[in-house]
Every structure is written in C-alpha cells, then in structure tokens.
Amino acid sequence: MVSPKIFGNVLSGRCKRNQQTHFRQIRADIALNIRNPDDYVRETKLDIQRVPRNYDPSLHPFEVPREYTRALNATKLERVFAKPFLASLDGHRDGVNCMAKHPKSLSTMLSGSCDGELKVWNLTKRECVRTLQAHEGFVRGMVVRFCGTSFFTVGDDKTIKQWKMETPGYGEEEEPLNTILGKSVFTSIDHHQKEGVFVTCGQQVDIWDEQRSSPIRSFSWGVDSFSCVRFNPVETELLASCASDRSIVLYDMREATPLKKVIMNMRSNTLCWNPMEAYNFTCSNEDYNLYTYDMRYLDKPFTVHMDHVSAVLDVDYSPTGKEFVSASFDKTIRIFPKDSGHSREVYHTKRMQHVISIKWSSDNKYILSASDEMNIRLWKANAAEKLGLLAPREKAAVNYSQKLKEKFQHHPQIRRISHHRHLPKSIYSQTKELRVMKEARRRKERNVRKHSKPGSMPVVTEKEKHVVTVVK
C-alpha cells in the first residue's frame, strides 16, 4: 500500500497545491488497478474456468518450439508407460494350439491344447471356468457359433464335436451335443456368420450343415491338405483357405467349384479376412512375411508386411479393420497397421515361446496370445494406453498428446524414441543378419543387371517377388 505520508515527505519541496493534485492522480491509478471480478470469476461452479487469453499468433512467437517440446515429452512418456503385458493364463498341460473368441461375451474365451484339453476362461477374473477333454490328440481348431450358445471343435481323432457353452450342472457329464466322425483329420474349422453352416478343412474343404452328418459340399482342387479355412465375415458366403501346395484358394459357398487360387513361393499358415473391408485378407506366410491381398486382384499382394524373423504362424484382424496382429515362431507378437509394410509394435517376454495362436479381442482393446509353453497371455493392444474409464480432462490430454505425436512424428528425435523397441538378442541379431542378406541379394541383382543386356533383367518389385502364379 502507498501511504500519503511517504508521498508528503518526498514532495516536501513542492507547493502544496501541486502536491494535492498529484496525490489525487495516484489514488485514481490505484483505483483503476482493481480488476472487475466479472472478468475472472465463474458464475457457478459448473461453468468453465474463465481464461482471459489473447490468441493473436503474433503474441505467441514460440508456439512451434513449445509444442515440439510437448510432443517430445509425450513421446517419452508413452515409452515410459508402455507396459502391454497384463496377465498370463496358465492351466493347460500342453502347448496351446488354438483359441476362440466368444461372439457375444467379451470376458469369455476358449482355448484348446495339444493334449486334447479344452478350457473356457473368464478374462475379467483371469481364471479358468471350465475344463473338458475334447479330443484325443491335438485340438486342431474351434469356433463358437454366432449365437454364442455352443461351440465346435475339431481334433486329431478325425471328429467334429459340438459342445454347449453352458457348464453342465452338478452330476451331469461333459458330453458333446453332436459328434461327427470324418474320414480324415480336420485341421481347421470356421462357422458362418449368420446361418447354421460351418466349414472344415483337412484333405478337402467341406461345408457342413449343422443338422447333417455329411458335408453338403466339398471342394478340392488338386491339393491333398489344407491348413486353414476362414469364412468372410462381411460377404458371408465367401471362403478362403491355405493349402499345403503353397496356395491360397478362394471359394464361394453357393458355387460348385472354387473361384481362384494363387500360388506363392512358400506356404501360408493362416489367413484372416478384414472385418471392415469385404475383399481384403491377410495371410501369414512361412517366409517370415505377411501378405495382404485384395481378393479381386490376386496376381500380387497390395502390401507385404515384413519384420518377423521366423515363420508367421497366425494372424488376426482388429475388429476395427485398421490393424492386425501376428504371431510368429520367433517368439514375438507384432502389430501391423493394415497398409504399412512394417510393424508398429512388437511384444515379447522372456518366457514366451513360439506363439501358435493369436486373437484380437472384439472390443479392440486386448490381444490374446497362445504359445508353446502352455500359457495364454493377455496384452494391451495399445501398449501405453491407460485402462478403465478416463476423466474428460484425461481424455482431452490423451487426445492432445496423441495429436502432437502425430504432428511431429517425422522429426528425428521423436521418431527415434517412438520407434525404439528393446528386442531379445537373438531376434536383434537375426534381424541384422537378415538385413545384410537382403542387401547382399539386392546388390548382386543390381550387379547382374548392370552387366547384362539392357531389358533382359526386368525389375521385379518386392510385391511381385513372392507370387508364383494365379491359377484360374
């Protein structure tokens, strides 16, 4: 506070009148400095805080550097919080060979192991709710009926069994609803999206009616065994299968013959249709790559997804159709954006062995992986995501940092941090080795081209390289 006394001392040499006017002026100044509370006080507690702010860009010359710093921090924090591993479900007594999602319940999941045991899991409690001996030998495949009341399994004992989803009551025996004895081993099974029709594959692709004990239609096209068959979830009458003669065959349930097949350099293990794009599917291949095809143009895949260092065993799309996850023999799981050639994420743990089966949960939040060492692991689909409900401010902050990361993604520091992943030594060294091999091959090809007649060595793109022929 300014006291008039002090002013009086200071202005002692001046005339009194002058002094008075001066003092009045200062008092007026002081009065003006008091702000109007209407400018900064909210009327009620529920209002937004008043933020008097001038958005004139000329007043904010450092907006880009400040945002850059924020982006850098957000990227670093993302890496700090990237802890994708949630839980391990143990209980199987042999390697887990296959899994199935429940179409109606997010918390239910089924798994079948190599000793013929089948377990139903409750994911929220992370515990097994039911165990049954489904087959003798491997449980090769299983699928839950679209209504979620029953499920089908196929096993090494050449049988297809249908089971009730409900746990049998006290004193009741675990018995399948139906059992179909086939002529040969079935390797995979899938169910139609809306009708009571399912498909199995083994020596041939069979389409079954639930009510009959013999297939309503069988497809075979010069191949003796199939490893995987999948219904298209969108155009529900379409099918695709991977065969042991390195081919992928397309079928239409309504037609008498298969549609087309593409033969690749190496065998495809499994395939998965994109649930949001009717004509796209991705197959996991023995040559460490995944290939995304448009079923209308099979002569070359439209994306080749590389990064694994060993055979890719399984693939599953996210329910949004934007990404897919792949499981590999190299003991890692990788997440690929559907149109990117390289993975955005790699998951691994010390104890996880060859990952045989993989599923992306139908709420787009979790990934389940089943591996050789008898465990099923639950992962987050976004490693750094905070689980559970978020407060609106939290949500806004997450969105903002996400946007910042996206905006500055090309800056070298941010890129480096966001792309850095720790890998087990074996995989790291193998990646390096593969890179060297690839470079050597490329160099050799270039040299050969350089020393041969121009035009005699046509350039073959990476996409074209892996396809042998398309058979009509």
Place this chain on the structure above:
Amino acid sequence: MCLNNKLSEGDKINLSDLIGTLDKTPSALIKTKKQLKNLQHNQSTLETPLTRKETEKIQREVAFEKTSKEVSRWQSVVLQNQKAEQLVFPLNQEPSGPKRIEHVVAGWKAQTPLEQEIFSLLRMNKQPLHDPVLTPTEEASLRAMSLEEAKIRRAELQKTRVLQSYYEAKAKRGKKIKSKKYHRVQKKVMRKEYLKQFDEMVKTDPAAALEELKKMELSRMKERMSLKHQNSGKWAKSKAIMAKYDDGARKAMQKQLEVNKDLTQKLVIPADEDEEDEEESAETLPDFVNDVEPILDQVNPWMRGKLSTEPMMEESNRLDPPVWPREVGKPGEGQDEQEEDEEQMEETEEESLLRGFEERRKLRQTEDKAEILEISDYDEEAVEISDDDEEAGLSNFTSLFHGLVNHMEPPADQPKAGPGLRQGESPALLEEGLVRVRTLEDVELLSQDISTSDTALLTTQILGTEETDTQSATQQADKKRKKMIDPNEVLTKEAKVIEMPLAPTAVEDVEDKEEQRVIIKEAFAGDDVVSDFLKDKRKQEEAGRPKVIDLTLPGWGEWGGLGLQPSRSKRKRFRVKVAPPPPRQDQKLPNIIIAEKRDSSIAAHQVCQLPFPFEKPIQFERTIRSPVGRTWNTQNAVQKITAPKVVTQLGAIIEPIAREDLIKDNRQAVTGPSINLESDQGPQKKRRSQQKKQHKRKKN
C-alpha cells in the same frame, strides 16, 4: 387351349383331332420338313463336348467374375471409411437418450384387432400416422393459390401470349419483304445497335463484354477451322468458272472472301496495338526481326532461349551475320562470312556441316585474337574497378579479369595466352556463362559494324591499359567500386532496321511467336539474374558480418532525457565488438553462395527429408506451424483438431460391417451409387461379351 378344354371335360382325344390341328397350320409343317431335309443334307459331325477340366475352368472363371463384382460393391464404403475424419465403433450405434416419438411409432406394429381397425381407418382416410401435422389433402389445399392471385396470373399470361403473337406476325411480315436494300439497311441498323450495346456493356458490365469478346473469338476460331468462306465449296467452284464472264459472280466470290477475312481478323488487344498497326501499315517484317536477339535482354538468360530465334533464322541468315558467335569470331571476316552464308543456302546439308567443322577449326586457331579483343573490352570496366582485393563480391569478379589481362598483356601475339585463358574460365559453370555472354555480344558488336575506328580504339586501349589503370584508380577509386557491368553500356550500338516485304502466309506464324515472346518478356521483365545473384550474395555476406552490440543505457550515472546522448566514454565502454566469424566458405568462389545458417546442434532436431504424403516443403511447414494446443486455440477448435481418428466404446463388441450398412450407404448417397451402377454396367456387358468370346474360342 382347345386340347386343354377337352381334357378338362374328360373327353377322349382322337388321333384325327391332332391331325386336324396340323392341317390348320400347314406352314409349320412345311418348315419342319425343310429343316429335316437340311439335316439330311448336312454331313458335318457335331462338335465334341469340352473336357471336364476345361468346363470347370470356365465355370471357375465365371464364378470368380461374379463374386468379384459382388464384392466390388463395397468399394465406396471402404473408401469412405478410409477417408473418414473419425470412425466411431461399433458402427451402427443407436443414439442414446430418449427417442423421438415418430421413430417409436414407426417401429411399433398394430397387434390387437382394435388397433388394426383404427389404423386401417386412418390409412383409408389418408390421415397422418406418424407426424400428426397435416393430411395430404390439407397440404394440397395449402399449396393452391388464392383466387385473386390466380386471376392476376392469368391476365399476365394472356398479355404475354398476345405480345408474342404480335411479334411473330411482325417478324413474318419482315421476312417476306423481297427488297434487298431493305434487308441491307435492316442489317446495318442491327449491327449498329449491337455495337452500341457492346460499347455500353464495356462500360457497365465488363465481364459480359468479355464474354461477348470470347464469343467473337470463338467464331473466329471456327471460321479458321472451317472452309466455309474459303471459296472451296461447290457453289464457289461453279462461281469461279462463271467469274470470267460474270461480274456478279466475281463480286459474290469477293464478298465471301471478305466475310472470311472479317471473321478471321484477330481482335486487337490494346497491349499489342502498336505493333500490329505497324504491321498493317507497311507490309513488312515485324519489328523484332530486325533486332539482334541478344540486345533485347542480354542480361536475362531466359530471353536467350530458342523461341524467338527460330522464326527469323531464315531471314537473319540471309541478311545479318548470324548471331552465332563462333562463326562471327573474326571481326575482319564479317563480309566474307556473309557471302559464305549465301553460298550455304545453296549447299546441301552435308556440305554445310563440313563447312561448319572447318570454320570451327579455323576459329580455334584464331581464338587467341578474339580473346584479346574480348579482354580489351573488359579493360574498360577493369580500369574502372579499384584494385582493392578486400572487396569480396565484385572484386573476385574483377580480379579474374585482371588476371586475364595480366596473362595476356606481355606477349599479346604469343600462343601462351591460351592456357591462361583456360585458367580464367575454369572456376565454375555460372562464371563461365557470364564471361562468355559478354564475349559473344562484344564480338557480335564488332562484327556488325566493321568500322576500323573502333578496333583502332580498342588496340590503343590494349596498349595503354596500364596507364589508364593507374590514373583511373586514383580518380574514381571510391566511386566505381560498386559499379556493375551494365550490358547496356557495353552495347551502345543499335541494330539496323531492315525492312522487307513478307509473304502474307507467314504473317500469322510470326505473329504467334511474337505474342509468345511478348508474354515471356512480360513474365521475366526486369529479371536481371546475374546481378541479382551478386546482390544476393553481398546481402548475405553483410548479414553474416558481426554487428556491434550497443549496451549503453541512457540515463544511468548521468543525466538523461530528450536530446541528451550518453557520454562518449560510456558509449565506448558499452559497445561490444564481436570477434569476426571464420571466413565464409564461399569467399573465394564468386558464383556460389554457401549458406552458413545451418546449425549442427539444431540439425539433429530438424526433418531432413520431406515426409511421404507431402509434395512440397511448404505444405509440411504449414502443418507444423499451425498449433494444436489449448494455449493457442479456442476450446472448440482444440476439440475439433485433436479428435481421435478411431473411437471405440469401452466394453462394446465391434461386429464386422454388415450388408445392411452397404444398402443404407447406397441409399444415403443417391448420386454416387447411381453413377457407380452405370459404370458397373459397362464392364458387365464387356465381361459378358468377353466370356462369350472365350467360349467360342474354346469351342474352336
């Protein structure tokens, strides 16, 4: 029919009944007989059916085509989802909260008999079921006009109809009038009126006037394309035969040609007016032909292109010593070369080529001479420029010439000058271009006017360089330092104007070229690239030089105020001189600017390559420059900017996209699918025809 009737009656059918029907249709019987006969005559065997493998292949192909077409219906949906700003999964969510009553009612079905009865009654009376506002009849009555309005409207219509009939009658009458004079006058009046209108339009509505002009231009184009008034038609040919004897026919033909001329006449654009006027007044070559090309814009390399040289090559070959410097190399040979050129016209191409080589060889021998001349020319400048080596920008330039001169001077006639020259030319491409341009122009100048006086002057200059050097250095040391080489000063002589009759057919081409040249000239007007570069470089050097930092604060330790300056001692004390930076990298490279801005510490954070989806650096920079955060944007803007691309609901199962979505989508975008359908139909038909063809091929 009759058979059926009989059957239904339960009667027996006699053979005679059947024969009777046969009798009624004798033509059919004859036909079948003929067919049978034909079959008997036909000896060829039936084609063997396709093998199973082949039929299966065909089946597969057909099936694949069908399914792929079916699947392609999803294309638009897929693309739409890819482009969507935000996708909310699960896709078909029911909006939460209370529903509108219409939706509820629409979903609800009448079940009890009472309800059904009520609804049927409502429907029968066209009462609204869902949205209880207005019945269709009510709406129709609302839409109808009031009586007064209707009357007014009817009166209006009547009036217009009457007016129209009057006008039509008048037009008919006018058309029937046979007098040619009347029509001529009428036309004239019309034209006048049109012109008046056009003038007004220019004043009031320039856009519309421009439109009119465009129309005229279009008609001109059409005329130029067609042979309508070129006297090449049937009528014209017959007239041409008659023209010998008939004056009228001749006139008619001339009229036609006039029409053609009128139509094809180019609209005068004010900028080109002068030139065209000149052209029309005297049927000579356009003016630019007389200009020696480099004089137009020596400094501007853009103007040295081939565009303007090409059309006048023929003329210039005949008239001028060619612009090509090498041929003109020797100033004394100017006349000889003219003759040579004339000979060349008669020679075949081979010979001319050979000759060219020879000339070049000769030139190489006499190059020294030419170079001397060059240098002597530059001496004028060299003299003017001071000897200060410290001056960076231009002094580099000048020192080069000095070096050249020094090399040349002592033994002017000795062949040693060659290597010296090469040294001078070596530094870099741009520098090379600069020097050579000067030489060309100078040599050209020399060749053009063969007056001996100039050469004499030059030789004297060569001899007296040293003297003048020292003199002028003392006199104009400070003044000339910054002076640039101005080609306008070097080439003071104007080119001769040559007038020449020109074949009228060639005019248009030349005109076009001229126009293009004018456009280019306008585009690069005042584009003095070389001097701009030098200026630029000097500016950068200036900017890089350390500045004295003045930290004096007036009023500290002494009196301060308006008109009072801090003391000298203080100023001296608080002025900080920064140590000079290391010498610039391009200090000794006169035609390069090496940017010294790059900071390695910042470079680690900078993007060095343009990221993929961007095509220009500006686009990328713009995205980076626009801030996202709350500090710089309003709340709503931030929400909009930072909205995530994919939103999923916690704990909601996302089903695969369903067929209903496709149908719904098609319904929503009515225009899109309709186009798609059309485009689909084309390939369908094609496919079908292809299939047919394939079948045929396989059969064969």
